[in-house]
Amino acid sequence: MKRIVENHTDYFFDTENATKYLNDAKNASKARFSHFLSSLKKLDIKGKYLEIGSGPGILTQLVATQHPNAEITANDISPEMIKLAQQDLAEDLKTRIKYEIGDACDNNSIKDLGKFDLIYSTFTLHHWDNAELAIRNLYAMLNDDGLIYIHDLKRVFWLHYIKSQSGFFKSIRAAYRPNEIKTMLNKTGIKNYKIKTFFPFFMQFILIRK
Secondary structure, three states, rough: OOOOOOOHHHHHHOOHHHHHHHHHHHHHHHHHHHHHHHHHHHHOOOOOOEEOOOOOOOOHHHHHHOOOOEEEEEEEEEOOHHHHHHHHHOOHHHEEEEEEEOOOOOOHHHHOOOOOEEEEEEEHHHOOHHHHHHHHHHHHHHEEEEEEEEEEOOOOOOHHOOOOOOOOHHHHHHHOHHHHHHHHHHHHOOOOOOEEEEEOOOOOEEEEEO
16 A cells, blocks of 8 residues: 655645635635644643644634644745735734744754744645655754644555545545654654544544654
Protein backbone atom coordinates (compact mmCIF):
# COMPACT_ATOMS: atom_id res chain seq x y z
CA MET A 1 0.00 0.00 0.00
CA LYS A 2 2.48 2.58 -1.26
CA ARG A 3 2.01 6.32 -0.75
CA ILE A 4 0.79 8.02 -3.91
CA VAL A 5 1.79 11.67 -3.79
CA GLU A 6 0.84 14.40 -6.22
CA ASN A 7 2.27 17.91 -6.14
CA HIS A 8 -0.46 20.47 -5.47
CA THR A 9 1.83 23.35 -4.52
CA ASP A 10 1.16 25.39 -7.66
CA TYR A 11 -2.59 25.18 -7.03
CA PHE A 12 -2.29 27.25 -3.86
CA PHE A 13 -0.16 29.92 -5.52
CA ASP A 14 -3.00 30.91 -7.84
CA THR A 15 -5.33 33.69 -6.62
CA GLU A 16 -8.51 32.12 -8.00
CA ASN A 17 -7.76 28.70 -6.50
CA ALA A 18 -6.73 30.21 -3.16
CA THR A 19 -10.02 32.15 -2.99
CA LYS A 20 -12.03 29.02 -3.81
CA TYR A 21 -10.15 27.15 -1.07
CA LEU A 22 -11.01 29.94 1.41
CA ASN A 23 -14.73 29.72 0.62
CA ASP A 24 -14.74 25.91 0.75
CA ALA A 25 -12.85 25.94 4.06
CA LYS A 26 -15.34 28.34 5.61
CA ASN A 27 -18.24 26.12 4.63
CA ALA A 28 -16.59 22.98 5.97
CA SER A 29 -14.74 24.42 8.96
CA LYS A 30 -17.00 23.03 11.69
CA ALA A 31 -16.70 19.40 10.56
CA ARG A 32 -13.11 19.75 9.38
CA PHE A 33 -11.65 21.15 12.58
CA SER A 34 -14.03 20.06 15.36
CA HIS A 35 -11.91 17.15 16.67
CA PHE A 36 -8.72 19.20 16.57
CA LEU A 37 -10.27 22.18 18.36
CA SER A 38 -11.85 19.97 21.02
CA SER A 39 -8.55 18.19 21.70
CA LEU A 40 -6.61 21.44 21.73
CA LYS A 41 -8.99 22.96 24.25
CA LYS A 42 -8.40 20.04 26.63
CA LEU A 43 -4.62 20.49 26.34
CA ASP A 44 -5.05 24.11 27.51
CA ILE A 45 -1.60 25.25 26.39
CA LYS A 46 -0.60 28.76 27.36
CA GLY A 47 1.83 31.05 25.56
CA LYS A 48 2.94 31.42 21.96
CA TYR A 49 1.51 29.30 19.14
CA LEU A 50 2.85 28.59 15.66
CA GLU A 51 0.50 27.26 12.97
CA ILE A 52 2.14 25.54 10.00
CA GLY A 53 0.15 25.44 6.76
CA SER A 54 -2.37 28.04 7.89
CA GLY A 55 -3.87 28.49 4.42
CA PRO A 56 -6.42 31.34 4.38
CA GLY A 57 -6.46 31.53 8.19
CA ILE A 58 -9.83 29.95 8.99
CA LEU A 59 -8.43 27.67 11.70
CA THR A 60 -6.07 30.39 12.93
CA GLN A 61 -9.00 32.61 13.85
CA LEU A 62 -10.92 29.74 15.45
CA VAL A 63 -7.93 28.86 17.62
CA ALA A 64 -7.38 32.50 18.60
CA THR A 65 -11.03 32.86 19.61
CA GLN A 66 -10.96 29.63 21.62
CA HIS A 67 -7.67 30.59 23.34
CA PRO A 68 -8.02 34.32 24.06
CA ASN A 69 -4.60 34.66 25.70
CA ALA A 70 -2.59 32.96 22.95
CA GLU A 71 -0.36 34.84 20.52
CA ILE A 72 -0.34 33.08 17.14
CA THR A 73 2.14 33.19 14.29
CA ALA A 74 0.49 31.61 11.24
CA ASN A 75 2.81 30.33 8.52
CA ASP A 76 2.09 29.20 4.97
CA ILE A 77 4.18 28.52 1.88
CA SER A 78 1.74 30.35 -0.42
CA PRO A 79 1.86 34.18 -0.65
CA GLU A 80 -1.70 34.12 -2.04
CA MET A 81 -2.98 32.25 1.01
CA ILE A 82 -1.22 34.68 3.35
CA LYS A 83 -2.71 37.63 1.46
CA LEU A 84 -6.24 36.20 1.75
CA ALA A 85 -5.72 35.41 5.44
CA GLN A 86 -4.63 38.97 6.18
CA GLN A 87 -7.61 40.39 4.30
CA ASP A 88 -10.05 38.10 6.12
CA LEU A 89 -8.61 38.65 9.61
CA ALA A 90 -11.15 39.90 12.14
CA GLU A 91 -10.33 43.32 13.55
CA ASP A 92 -10.36 42.17 17.18
CA LEU A 93 -7.75 39.47 16.46
CA LYS A 94 -5.18 41.62 14.67
CA THR A 95 -3.12 42.22 17.82
CA ARG A 96 -2.75 38.47 18.49
CA ILE A 97 -2.32 36.95 15.01
CA LYS A 98 0.45 37.61 12.52
CA TYR A 99 0.96 35.86 9.19
CA GLU A 100 4.33 34.92 7.73
CA ILE A 101 5.36 33.21 4.48
CA GLY A 102 7.57 30.17 5.02
CA ASP A 103 8.15 26.48 4.50
CA ALA A 104 8.63 24.02 7.37
CA CYS A 105 10.91 22.00 5.10
CA ASP A 106 13.20 25.02 4.65
CA ASN A 107 14.72 26.00 7.98
CA ASN A 108 16.04 29.29 6.58
CA SER A 109 12.48 30.47 5.95
CA ILE A 110 11.20 29.84 9.49
CA LYS A 111 14.19 29.91 11.86
CA ASP A 112 13.73 33.60 12.70
CA LEU A 113 10.11 33.16 13.82
CA GLY A 114 11.24 32.40 17.36
CA LYS A 115 10.38 29.74 19.95
CA PHE A 116 6.92 28.44 20.71
CA ASP A 117 4.95 26.63 23.38
CA LEU A 118 2.70 24.98 20.80
CA ILE A 119 3.32 24.23 17.14
CA TYR A 120 0.33 22.76 15.34
CA SER A 121 -0.57 21.72 11.82
CA THR A 122 -3.72 20.23 10.30
CA PHE A 123 -4.02 18.25 7.06
CA THR A 124 -0.57 19.26 5.82
CA LEU A 125 1.79 16.47 6.86
CA HIS A 126 1.06 14.48 3.69
CA HIS A 127 1.89 17.57 1.58
CA TRP A 128 5.35 18.20 3.04
CA ASP A 129 8.19 17.48 0.60
CA ASN A 130 10.38 16.15 3.42
CA ALA A 131 8.27 15.41 6.50
CA GLU A 132 11.21 14.16 8.56
CA LEU A 133 13.16 17.37 7.95
CA ALA A 134 10.11 19.51 8.69
CA ILE A 135 9.57 17.80 12.03
CA ARG A 136 13.24 18.27 12.92
CA ASN A 137 12.98 21.96 12.09
CA LEU A 138 9.80 22.42 14.12
CA TYR A 139 11.09 20.45 17.09
CA ALA A 140 14.06 22.84 17.31
CA MET A 141 11.60 25.73 17.58
CA LEU A 142 9.84 24.39 20.69
CA ASN A 143 10.31 25.89 24.12
CA ASP A 144 11.14 23.44 26.91
CA ASP A 145 8.06 21.26 27.56
CA GLY A 146 6.57 22.61 24.32
CA LEU A 147 4.25 20.50 22.16
CA ILE A 148 3.90 19.73 18.45
CA TYR A 149 0.37 18.68 17.54
CA ILE A 150 -0.03 17.31 13.99
CA HIS A 151 -3.54 16.37 12.87
CA ASP A 152 -3.75 14.58 9.53
CA LEU A 153 -5.23 11.84 7.40
CA LYS A 154 -4.09 8.21 7.53
CA ARG A 155 -3.60 5.94 4.52
CA VAL A 156 -5.94 2.93 4.61
CA PHE A 157 -5.85 -0.26 2.54
CA TRP A 158 -9.45 -0.23 1.34
CA LEU A 159 -8.87 2.94 -0.69
CA HIS A 160 -7.10 0.84 -3.29
CA TYR A 161 -10.50 -0.68 -4.14
CA ILE A 162 -12.15 2.73 -4.66
CA LYS A 163 -11.59 4.29 -8.07
CA SER A 164 -12.49 7.86 -7.09
CA GLN A 165 -9.96 10.52 -8.08
CA SER A 166 -11.38 13.23 -5.82
CA GLY A 167 -8.93 15.49 -4.02
CA PHE A 168 -9.97 14.03 -0.67
CA PHE A 169 -9.19 10.44 -1.69
CA LYS A 170 -5.94 11.53 -3.30
CA SER A 171 -4.92 13.12 -0.01
CA ILE A 172 -5.66 9.94 1.91
CA ARG A 173 -3.57 7.95 -0.58
CA ALA A 174 -0.71 10.40 0.04
CA ALA A 175 -0.98 10.20 3.83
CA TYR A 176 1.35 8.34 6.18
CA ARG A 177 0.59 5.24 8.18
CA PRO A 178 1.45 5.20 11.94
CA ASN A 179 4.40 2.82 11.50
CA GLU A 180 5.90 5.16 8.88
CA ILE A 181 5.56 8.09 11.26
CA LYS A 182 7.18 6.09 14.07
CA THR A 183 10.13 5.25 11.82
CA MET A 184 10.45 8.90 10.87
CA LEU A 185 10.40 10.10 14.48
CA ASN A 186 12.85 7.44 15.62
CA LYS A 187 15.28 8.58 12.92
CA THR A 188 15.11 12.13 14.28
CA GLY A 189 15.91 10.90 17.78
CA ILE A 190 12.55 12.08 19.15
CA LYS A 191 11.33 9.71 21.86
CA ASN A 192 8.47 11.46 23.63
CA TYR A 193 5.55 11.13 21.22
CA LYS A 194 2.09 9.64 20.82
CA ILE A 195 0.29 8.59 17.62
CA LYS A 196 -3.42 7.85 17.74
CA THR A 197 -5.99 6.87 15.12
CA PHE A 198 -9.57 7.99 15.68
CA PHE A 199 -12.97 7.67 14.04
CA PRO A 200 -13.58 7.47 11.09
CA PHE A 201 -10.23 5.61 11.17
CA PHE A 202 -8.59 7.37 8.26
CA MET A 203 -7.73 10.17 10.69
CA GLN A 204 -4.85 10.38 13.13
CA PHE A 205 -2.93 12.79 15.31
CA ILE A 206 0.65 12.97 16.51
CA LEU A 207 1.68 14.63 19.76
CA ILE A 208 5.39 15.35 20.21
CA ARG A 209 6.57 16.72 23.55
CA LYS A 210 9.96 18.34 24.08
